[in-house]
Amino acid sequence: MWKLRNRSRSPRPLLLLILALALVGCGGPPPEQAVRAQIAAMQSAIDARDAGKVADLLAEDFVGNDGMDKRGARRMAAGIFLQYRSVTGRIGPVKVELRGDDDAIARFSVLATAGDGGLLPRDGQLFEVETGWHRDGGDWLLRRASWKPGPGM
Numbered sequence: 001m002w003k004l005r006n007r008s009r010s011p012r013p014l015l016l017l018i019l020a021l022a023l024v025g026c027g028g029p030p031p032e033q034a035v036r037a038q039i040a041a042m043q044s045a046i047d048a049r050d051a052g053k054v055a056d057l058l059a060e061d062f063v064g065n066d067g068m069d070k071r072g073a074r075r076m077a078a079g080i081f082l083q084y085r086s087v088t089g090r091i092g093p094v095k096v097e098l099r100g101d102d103d104a105i106a107r108f109s110v111l112a113t114a115g116d117g118g119l120l121p122r123d124g125q126l127f128e129v130e131t132g133w134h135r136d137g138g139d140w141l142l143r144r145a146s147w148k149p150g151p152g153m
Helices: 012-020 031-047 051-056 070-083
Strands: 058-063 086-091 095-098 103-115 123-136 139-149
Touching (some): 031 051, 031 086, 031 095, 031 123, 031 139, 051 058, 051 070, 058 070
Parallel strands (some): 058 139
Antiparallel strands (some): 095 103, 123 139
């Protein structure tokens, strides 16, 4: 049986993978739809366990919690994929706030789980996430992300 854990260590590993849920380049749709598509498409990158694709979707100047940069994010994703056979992130409702034509903020909650591939996950945690997006040419890239344990954690 799995349980949500209140970890005293940094929740970066699982959340990084969830952030990947928010990262696929889009150019054509209106900004709000493009950001939502990024978030939905990141689920595919995580399901494919592709740390390189996760990194490709981050802006060069990406910054996460504790100063994590793009390179650190890629290493973190690769490490998680090696540690766990099964990694998922389920996102709650997404609220997108446009800031001009080329910038947006998306806020959502994420239930991150990981395990050995069995029927039930071994680890799980709920996070509240805020992401900052920027359109670079036709692509929306994740420039910043912050997360904290969700309510009751």
